[in-house]
Amino acid sequence: MLRYIYDGTFDGFLSVIYACYYNKIPESIEREDSYNINMLFEDEHVTRDLFKSNKVSKAIVEKISKDTLIYVYQSFLSELSGIELKLLKYIQLGFKLGSKVNDYLTDESVNQIHKYSRKVEFEAHKFLGLVRFQEFKGILYAAIEPTYNILEIIGNHFKERLTNEKWIIHDYSRKIGIVYENNEWILRDIKFVKLESHEEKEIFYQNLWKVFHKSVSIKERCNERLQMKNMPKKYWNNLIEMK
Amino acid sequence: MDVMRKLKILSNSAKYDASCSSSGSNRKNTKGGIGNAASAGICHSWTQDGRCISLLKILYTNKCIYDCKYCINRANNELERTSFTPNEVVDLTINFYRRNYIEGLFLSSGVEKSPDYTMENLVKIIRDLRLIHKFNGYIHVKAIPGADPKFIYEAGLYADRMSVNIELPSEKSLKLLAPQKNKADILKPMGLIKHSILESNEYKKKGFRTPKFTPGGQSTQIMVGATNESDLSIISLTEGLYNTFGLKRVYYSAYVPVMENVNLPAIQTIPPFLKEHRMYQADWLLRYYGFKARELLDDLNPNFDVDLDPKAFWALNNLSKFPVEVNSASYETLLRIPGIGVKSALRIVRSRRLCNLSYDNLKKLGIILKRARYFITCSGKFYGDKDMERAALKNYLLDFESFDKPQQISLFNLRSDLFA
Numbered sequence: 001m002l003r004y005i006y007d008g009t010f011d012g013f014l015s016v017i018y019a020c021y022y023n024k025i026p027e028s029i030e031r032e033d034s035y036n037i038n039m040l041f042e043d044e045h046v047t048r049d050l051f052k053s054n055k056v057s058k059a060i061v062e063k064i065s066k067d068t069l070i071y072v073y074q075s076f077l078s079e080l081s082g083i084e085l086k087l088l089k090y091i092q093l094g095f096k097l098g099s100k101v102n103d104y105l106t107d108e109s110v111n112q113i114h115k116y117s118r119k120v121e122f123e124a125h126k127f128l129g130l131v132r133f134q135e136f137k138g139i140l141y142a143a144i145e146p147t148y149n150i151l152e153i154i155g156n157h158f159k160e161r162l163t164n165e166k167w168i169i170h171d172y173s174r175k176i177g178i179v180y181e182n183n184e185w186i187l188r189d190i191k192f193v194k195l196e197s198h199e200e201k202e203i204f205y206q207n208l209w210k211v212f213h214k215s216v217s218i219k220e221r222c223n224e225r226l227q228m229k230n231m232p233k234k235y236w237n238n239l240i241e242m243k
Numbered sequence: 244m245d246v247m248r249k250l251k252i253l254s255n256s257a258k259y260d261a262s263c264s265s266s267g268s269n270r271k272n273t274k275g276g277i278g279n280a281a282s283a284g285i286c287h288s289w290t291q292d293g294r295c296i297s298l299l300k301i302l303y304t305n306k307c308i309y310d311c312k313y314c315i316n317r318a319n320n321e322l323e324r325t326s327f328t329p330n331e332v333v334d335l336t337i338n339f340y341r342r343n344y345i346e347g348l349f350l351s352s353g354v355e356k357s358p359d360y361t362m363e364n365l366v367k368i369i370r371d372l373r374l375i376h377k378f379n380g381y382i383h384v385k386a387i388p389g390a391d392p393k394f395i396y397e398a399g400l401y402a403d404r405m406s407v408n409i410e411l412p413s414e415k416s417l418k419l420l421a422p423q424k425n426k427a428d429i430l431k432p433m434g435l436i437k438h439s440i441l442e443s444n445e446y447k448k449k450g451f452r453t454p455k456f457t458p459g460g461q462s463t464q465i466m467v468g469a470t471n472e473s474d475l476s477i478i479s480l481t482e483g484l485y486n487t488f489g490l491k492r493v494y495y496s497a498y499v500p501v502m503e504n505v506n507l508p509a510i511q512t513i514p515p516f517l518k519e520h521r522m523y524q525a526d527w528l529l530r531y532y533g534f535k536a537r538e539l540l541d542d543l544n545p546n547f548d549v550d551l552d553p554k555a556f557w558a559l560n561n562l563s564k565f566p567v568e569v570n571s572a573s574y575e576t577l578l579r580i581p582g583i584g585v586k587s588a589l590r591i592v593r594s595r596r597l598c599n600l601s602y603d604n605l606k607k608l609g610i611i612l613k614r615a616r617y618f619i620t621c622s623g624k625f626y627g628d629k630d631m632e633r634a635a636l637k638n639y640l641l642d643f644e645s646f647d648k649p650q651q652i653s654l655f656n657l658r659s660d661l662f663a
Contacts, residue, residue, distance in 0.1 A: 105594040106604045129287035129297070133342045140341065158343075160272055160279050165341065205338050208250055215255045216300055217290035220499045220514060226293025230286070240344075241288055 001027040003041035007048050008033055010076055013084060014053035016046045020088060021056075029084035060091065065099040074124075075116035077149045086112055124150040128157055130231070131169060132240050134197040134206075140167035143194035143238050151178050155185045170194060194238075206240050213241040249325050250335065256305040256316050257351055260408070260464065261494040265297040265346035265381040267459030268403035276377030278340055278347070280403055280459075285346050298349035298383055299339055303327055303364055307353030311421035313410070313469050315501045316353045326355070329368045333376060340380050347381030347403070348372070354387060362390035362398065369401040381459070386432040388424065395432050399439055404459035404491070407432050409484075412477050416470040419506050436461045437488045460491035467522055468515035469498035469507060473545035475536070478525050482536040485529065495522040517549055525553040531585055532578045555581045555640055558618060559633050565618040566625055569605065570595055581640070582615030602626055613643035 002024055006012040008031040016029055028041060060069045072087055089109040094101040104110045123146055131154070133140035140162065151171050155178050158167065163183065170177040170190050177190040197203075236242040266284030286295035302316070304326035310318040332350070339345045350368060354361050365384055372378040384402040386395045399405055407429055411417045414426050436457060443456040463484065465477060481493045497519035500510045525547070528534040532554070539557055540547070548556050558565065558581050567576055569591055577588040590608045594600065602621045606612055617627035617636055628635060628646065639646045 100597065103593040104597050105590055105608055106598060106600070111607055125283075125285070128281070129285045129343075129346070131343050135342070142343070157281070162277065162341065163272055164275060164277065205342065208247060208335065209339060209342075209344050211247055211251050212254050212299070213288060213290060213296065215251045216258045216296065217292045217294075218258055218499060219292075221292035221294070221497075221516070223293035224291060227289045227291055230293065230295065231289045239288065 001041050003028040003030060003035075003038075003043050004046050005030050005032055005035055005043055006046045007031070009048055010073060011050060011053040012046065012048040013076060013087075014056040015049045016084070017056045017088065017091060018049070018052040019044075019046050025088075029088065034081075060094070063098065064091075064094040064101060067102060068094055068099070071102070071113055071117040074120045074153070075113050077153070078116045078120050079149055080116065083116065120148045120150060120153070123148050124153040126235075127154055130235055130239065131158075132238060133167060134195075135199060135202045136195070136197050137199075138166070140165055141170065141195060141197070142168070143170045143172050145173045145235070145238060146171065147234070149174060151176060152187060155180075155187075159183070159185055210241050244325055246331055246335070249327055249331065250301070252323055252325055253302045253305060253327060254300060256322075256353070257300045257302045257349070259315070259496060259499065260300065260349070260351060261294075261496045262383065262406060262462055262464060262492065263295055263297050263300060263349065264404075264462075264492065265383075267491055268381060270379050270381075270403060270455075270458065272379050273377055276379050277337065278378055278380035280347070280379070280381045287343065287345055297346040298381065299336055299345045299347070300349040301327070301332070301335075301351070303332065303350060303352035303361075303368065304355050305353045306355040308356065309354055309421070309423050311410075311424065312502065312504045312507060313420055313466065313498060317502075320502065329364075329371060332368050333372055333378075336372060336380075337376060337378060340378070345380075347383070349383040351385040352387070358387045358389035359391050359394065362387045362394040366394050366398045366401075369398065373401045383459075386436065386461075388428040388432055390432070392432075392435050395435055396439060399436060399457045400454050402457055404462060405436055405457050406462045406464070407436075408464040409480075410464060410466045411470060412465050412472045412480050413470070416472065420469070420504075433461065433463070433484075433488045433490075440489070460489070462490055462492040462494060464494040464496055466498050467495045467519045473540075474518075474522070474525070474547050475540040475542070475545040477522060478529065478536045478539065481526060482529055493526060495519050495526070521547045521549065521553060528553055528557075533575055534579075550641060551637065552581075554579070555614070559637060559640075562631055562633060562636075565631070566620045566627065567618060568620045568623070570600055570622060580615055580618045582611035582613070582618070614640060 004016050004019060004026045006016045020026065057069055060072065072091065075083060076087060086109055090113045093107065093109065097104065101110060127144060127146055127150055131142045131144055133142045151169060159180060166181045168177055168179050172194045175190060176187060178185045178187050264284050265280065266282060268280040269282040270280040272279040284297060286297045288296045290296060305316045305322065306324045306326065307316045307318055315322065336348045350365055352361050352365055369382050369384055372382065382402045383404045383406065384398050386398065386405050386407045388407060409429055411420060417424055417426060439456045440460065443453050446453040484490045484493055497514035497516050498508065499514045500508050500512050503510055525539060528539065529536065539553055547553055567580060569577065574588055574592050577583055577591055578585065587608055587610045591600065594608065599622055605621065617639060628639060
């Protein structure tokens with residue numbers, strides 16, 4: 001049985017798709033950092049190759065549709081185990097059916113890819129609101145801990161919004177972050193643990209925010225279940241107003 | 244008084260405004276500016292009552308010359324009164340915005356001295372925000388009824404959304420509870436805003452570069468449960484507002500008793516939250532599901548059944564239109580089936596082009612079958628209750644488990660003649 005091992009990046013994954021197309025279809029696709037040695041599998045390492053990945057993404061846009069590439073990308077970011085094989089099936093079906101593949105919702109693999117893509121998109125949208133910046137000597141820093149790897153999706157939003165600032169959004173559980181300065185953001189590894197600012201001005205606005213958050217709530221309508229449904233507890237660690 | 248205290252008082256005074264949406268505008272950031280607007284709107288936090296916070300919702304001042312009986316800021320209420328300075332509002336907005344606490348500013352105000360004086364102050368703040376501080380985040384501002392049209396027009400040039408609250412759904416209730424206000428004063432700014440939006444769009448179509456006028460449109464709020472108007476009169480009013488004034492949203496707020504008055508519910512009354520919820524559901528039916536107010540309710544039944552949502556209520560009153568075949572019904576018909584919403588109706592329409600849909604397929608498409616099953620057929624097969632009887636169906640909709648539960652048929656009821 002054939003198994004492809006790749007480096008865990010999206011470009012690496014698209015190189016795997018390239019290999020599937022030109023070589024053999026594998027029984028399993030695993031990430032470099034999380035696979036176990038298994039003697040049943042014949043491992044083949046696929047290296048990330050930008051030429052190949054560009055070719056695949058271009059083919060998906062041209063032969064299937066742009067939406068499809070977005071679905072593939074977003075559900076890839078869910079980082080669920082086994083998502084690679086599901087994506088392979090979905091892309092295969094896409095090359096067969098063309099842009100109609102996204103109407104084929106009764107098919108299990110199409111349905112699932114749409115579902116995961118939606119979940120990632122939903123969380124990314126939530127985080128447009130849930131990121132809380134703290135000021136460190138003029139630099140804005142936010143620590144987040146999302147379920148899915150959504151940093152790359154939310155980068156452009158903050159770029160357009162906080163154009164003249166310098167800011168960092170730090171996904172501390174994945175040890176990565178986006179760093180923005182001078183109209184450009186990059187995704188990079190961040191080794192340090194999450195930070196908290198104790199600057200006087202920062203504490204002042206944090207307290208104002210806490211006061212506002214409390215006083216704008218209507219006591220007679222208290223509904224903590226609804227609050228938790230909209231803003232799950234897993235996010236509370238990094239929300240100033242919920243501490 | 245320090246900013247902290249002011250913020251506490253003036254956000255507390257503003258909290259009964261339900262609107263907090265930040266949608267409908269796609270204002271871009273300017274060079275050297277801060278912020279933009281996302282057309283879908285973004286919620287930033289949720290308060291303990293489960294409502295979202297997306298805007299910094301404050302009053303400019305809670306000093307008010309009006310004495311509306313239902314309002315906590317009315318002139319005769321003993322309340323600590325204060326006002327922000329324009330700089331304080333600007334500073335709070337920008338610093339909250341930079342930290343991504345909020346999506347923008349919701350600026351309302353009590354009527355201090357006169358409507359003109361108040362509106363002029365509001366305009367000054369948002370003008371400063373836009374022009375001096377180059378703030379391009381979302382701004383929602385109240386149009387104060389009775390203010391000079393020139394102030395309202397200027398506010399519209401800087402704001403993303405404007406609103407005038409109707410609060411009381413009839414002239415009669417207005418006379419009773421807010422004698423200083425009248426219907427004409429409330430509707431006038433609405434008409435002005437509508438007209439200015441149309442004008443701005445018209446110029447744009449012709450290729451002129453005109454300033455945007457409230458790109459997010461206008462909204463209003465109606466109180467539910469303070470007076471005894473029927474549901475029909477409220478949703479008819481809503482429909483009228485959408486059609487004649489082109490409103491983006493109508494909000495409803497269950498009246499929370501804040502004061503003892505002979506014409507108002509007693510202080511201990513629990514606010515009619517369920518009724519408010521039903522009004523929102525009906526509102527959605529008007530805006531997204533193609534229903535008309537008169538279809539949902541009529542003079543014989545002027546109120547919704549509190550137990551049933553308005554769509555199920557309509558379906559049960561129109562059982563002759565069901566069951567519907569999902570594989571052939573039009574999109575508009577699918578939308579009217581309880582348990583099928585806008586998204587799932589679209590999914591049905593898309594996926595049935597490729598293959599015939601079975602009952603199991605529907606589950607995957609996200610249709611709520613425990614509600615929809617009584618109203619649909621799948622490739623000719625019906626999965627609901629054969630009798631299609633109103634009372635029984637209502638029972639199944641309220642307790643869906645009762646349908647699937649095997650029940651022992653009572654011998655005594657069926658053949659009572661044998662045991663006579």
